[in-house]
Amino acid sequence: MAHGHARPILLGLIGSPIAHSASPAMHEAAAEAVGLRAHYQLIDVPGADGAQLRTLLSALAPIGFSGVNVTFPYKERVLPLLDDLSPGARAVGAVNTIVVRDGRLTGHNTDTTGFARALIEAFGPRPEGPVALVGAGGVGKAVAVALAQFEGIEVRLVDADPAKAEAVAAALAGHAAVRVCGSVAAALDGARGVVNGTPVGMLPDRGTPVPAELLRPGMWVADAVYSPLWTPLLVDAARIGARTMTGRELAIHQALDAFALFTGREAPAEAMARAFDRAVTPPAG
Incomplete structure (x- = not known):
């Protein structure tokens, strides 16, 4: 069956400032490598308080997100707003990956x-x-x-x-x-x-x-x-x-683990590494 018309998997990143993030490139390339389509949205929300974060998180399931990553300054502040935490996220007391399933939000830590x-x-x-x-x-x-x-x-x-x-x-x-x-x-x-x-x-x-x-x-x-x-x-x-x-290795490995959680598929390391390198070292000239 052709998957070209299937709705893309919707992913994203919540944090600020995130314009430099390599995550969209990595996750979209990983999806393509395993025959899926993904759209990875940067959700740059500076200075969100607890109420704004709660509103944002409660919108993820209805909008159709499969999951989002979380970065500075919200990795700790999202904890009380989630339905469940993985043992790893609970041990760390911080979340960088939220999986959305059946309207429930589960926090993980792939850092x-x-x-x-x-x-x-x-x-x-x-x-x-x-x-x-x-x-x-x-x-x-x-x-x-x-x-x-x-x-x-x-x-x-x-x-x-x-x-x-x-x-x-x-x-x-x-x-x-x-x-x-x-x-x-x-x-x-x-x-x-x-x-x-x-x-x-x-x-x-x-x-x-x-x-x-x-x-x-x-x-x-x-x-x-x-x-x-x-x-x-x-x-x-x-x-x-x-x-x-460098931060390259952590960035790639946390994304590989997050992609597997988002999609249930083994993430292709080569595709993610290439995407990271393209995103972070733009072509000369």
Whole structure:
């Protein structure tokens, strides 16, 4: 049967600012690769309060969405508005993927599964710790839970809001060694790995969450930001010869896992990776 006339699967992304997102390209290309059609809508809502978020989420099923991704600043704020949470999303306390089925909304977190897979691909099955993790918000929490899956890794968490870091440490108590550090410098002292889980370094911001002089050549350094791909942090790390992982790997792996949840189909990694590269590195000239 020809599927050309079938209604496209409707997907989207809720967050702000999201103009740089590679998600539409990745999900639409993945659908095409498995013989489906998808339309992926950017839903850029700056400064939505709880009531506005609730209105938006309650419209997803009637409009016909199969699911949406959620990004900064709403990964934590959507939690109380969902019908159900996967164990992973509940553990993290943040949602980046909402599946819409029979009018019910279920929250998942593919940042966690995606980051763990990306890390193994980049740095091998046993990434070395201790790991300094900057940021205890939506992405930082997902990264902390992902790191907790690796045996014997100490996570040193630092956040501009120490209460946030303390809450993540408390949530992971018994599952991982998590230490809250009062400063980035303290977190990096003797660390083998560094992860940026904050939006610092994401365009138009040109900052870095870690002063360059704290980085060492023997470290591995990962960034969750992919706009730009080479953030100031990663440029500093590469300059001294540290091993690096850009936000590309996390972006692709979290999207692969989300696509499988949205469609029930195995997502084609090659198609998603190519789509990401086209979206993030536009053709020269």
